[in-house]
Amino acid sequence: MIDTFDRARFEQALGFLPLGAKFIGAKSGQLEYLVPICNKIRCYCGTKFYPAPGYSTAKCPKCGRVGEITGLTPGEVSVKVYSSIDPITGVCRESGDDSIRLVMVGHKGKPLGKIDNYTTRIAGWEERLKNKFRIMWAIAQTLPRCPKCHHVVGWNVCKSGQNKDRMFARCWGCNVWIGWKDET
Numbered sequence: 001m002i003d004t005f006d007r008a009r010f011e012q013a014l015g016f017l018p019l020g021a022k023f024i025g026a027k028s029g030q031l032e033y034l035v036p037i038c039n040k041i042r043c044y045c046g047t048k049f050y051p052a053p054g055y056s057t058a059k060c061p062k063c064g065r066v067g068e069i070t071g072l073t074p075g076e077v078s079v080k081v082y083s084s085i086d087p088i089t090g091v092c093r094e095s096g097d098d099s100i101r102l103v104m105v106g107h108k109g110k111p112l113g114k115i116d117n118y119t120t121r122i123a124g125w126e127e128r129l130k131n132k133f134r135i136m137w138a139i140a141q142t143l144p145r146c147p148k149c150h151h152v153v154g155w156n157v158c159k160s161g162q163n164k165d166r167m168f169a170r171c172w173g174c175n176v177w178i179g180w181k182d183e184t
């Protein structure tokens, strides 16, 4: 039994996200959101805060010290959320095949590997969705960078041969091999 929800309820369910979810349109026939992934950074003065999007440095809101961001900067890796909410009716679609889908994306909105994540919409979906975000957050911290262009790249799964099912990273843009996940 699908739990029917509308836009307001869906956005409320995304309310726990520290950097929020930005509504980006309905190209796929459903409302889409973009959620930046980023951890709090800790200043020498002890203050923890989220850095502003688009910069590789961050300014502490308390003491004003400016520091380099060593982890992911906001906007570098995001989760694209396909809500299953019909833009015309404003409620989630009736079809049982639909689900809420999360796709991790990187530079220029390119999907980072095959970490698609589906959440069925039966009762309790809010909590399950929250868990999926937690998993994505954790995976995002493990993503390597291309040594050439410095963009974050996703994990891919080897489909055949002696390394079948092994995860690896490669920058497809630069055609640079980065490595196996189990060796990092």
Ligand SMILES: [Zn+2]
Residues within 6 Å of the ligand: 043, 044, 045, 046, 047, 060, 061, 062, 063, 064, 065
């Ligand atoms: Zn500070």
Ligand SMILES: [Zn+2]
Residues within 6 Å of the ligand: 146, 147, 148, 149, 150, 151, 171, 173, 174, 175, 176
């Ligand atoms: Zn590259």
